[in-house]
Amino acid sequence: MILARSGTPARRPVTRQVFQPAVVPTHPCEGGAPKEPDAREVFSHPTASKRVALTFDDGPSRENTPRVLKALRRAEAHATFFVLGDRAERMPDLLAAAHEDGHEIANHGFSHTSMRSLWKSQIRDEVCRTHRAIVAATGQAPALLRPPFGRYAPSAVPLVGGLGYDLVLWSVDAADWKAREPAAMAKRVVQAARPGSIILMHDREASSAEALPMILAGLKRRGFEVVTVSALLEWD
Numbered sequence: 001m002i003l004a005r006s007g008t009p010a011r012r013p014v015t016r017q018v019f020q021p022a023v024v025p026t027h028p029c030e031g032g033a034p035k036e037p038d039a040r041e042v043f044s045h046p047t048a049s050k051r052v053a054l055t056f057d058d059g060p061s062r063e064n065t066p067r068v069l070k071a072l073r074r075a076e077a078h079a080t081f082f083v084l085g086d087r088a089e090r091m092p093d094l095l096a097a098a099h100e101d102g103h104e105i106a107n108h109g110f111s112h113t114s115m116r117s118l119w120k121s122q123i124r125d126e127v128c129r130t131h132r133a134i135v136a137a138t139g140q141a142p143a144l145l146r147p148p149f150g151r152y153a154p155s156a157v158p159l160v161g162g163l164g165y166d167l168v169l170w171s172v173d174a175a176d177w178k179a180r181e182p183a184a185m186a187k188r189v190v191q192a193a194r195p196g197s198i199i200l201m202h203d204r205e206a207s208s209a210e211a212l213p214m215i216l217a218g219l220k221r222r223g224f225e226v227v228t229v230s231a232l233l234e235w236d
């Protein structure tokens with residue numbers, strides 16, 4: 001094949017150093033490709049060291065979340081808040097305040113519907129709408145999901161994994177929603193704690209806000225450090 005001559009004199013190629021910005025892959029909840037569908041299902045994370053994770057579901061709450069944050073600040077403890085998307089959209093300031101205090105903001109779905117009764121597309125909507133509300137409030141992409149009521153079908157695991165999430169359940173239930181006596185509840189939770197426990201509470205429950213200082217003091221007495229779920233999962 002004969003190449004046509006362009007008739008223009010050959011130029012030396014200009015070498016220019018191009019600084020490429022680091023490519024941040026788009027999150028699956030923001031239109032990016034799905035991730036590896038290998039989500040972990042975590043109930044606890046037994047460690048050699050005395051650490052537990054306190055988790056607060058169903059918030060934020062205008063009344064009680066600030067009380068919970070105050071108690072955590074006083075005890076210099078960090079917790080994980082599994083927030084609901086519909087509340088996160090309405091109260092982003094509370095998410096931002098918790099994030100600024102060093103707490104972890106994680107995903108509890110949008111409408112607190114059992115994921116067992118949802119289609120895959122609905123699960124994706126529940127997770128991703130909440131994901132976007134959390135990113136908008138904190139600037140940080142969450143990677144932990146607690147399905148409402150801890151319920152989900154096995155088929156939800158790869159779906160959630162594809163969205164970049166691990167599933168976090170719990171090993172100690174404070175049962176704060178039915179606790180009449182915060183002191184008794186605090187005692188029960190402190191006694192049930194083991195190294196690596198993930199403790200379920202609700203920051204919407206006044207009883208939890210009331211019991212929390214006692215729980216934190218009790219855990220400290222037993223030599224436990226209170227950390228976020230992500231921090232707990234990092235320890236061997």
Ligand SMILES: [Zn+2]
Nearest residue numbers: 057058148149
């Ligand atoms: Zn819940």
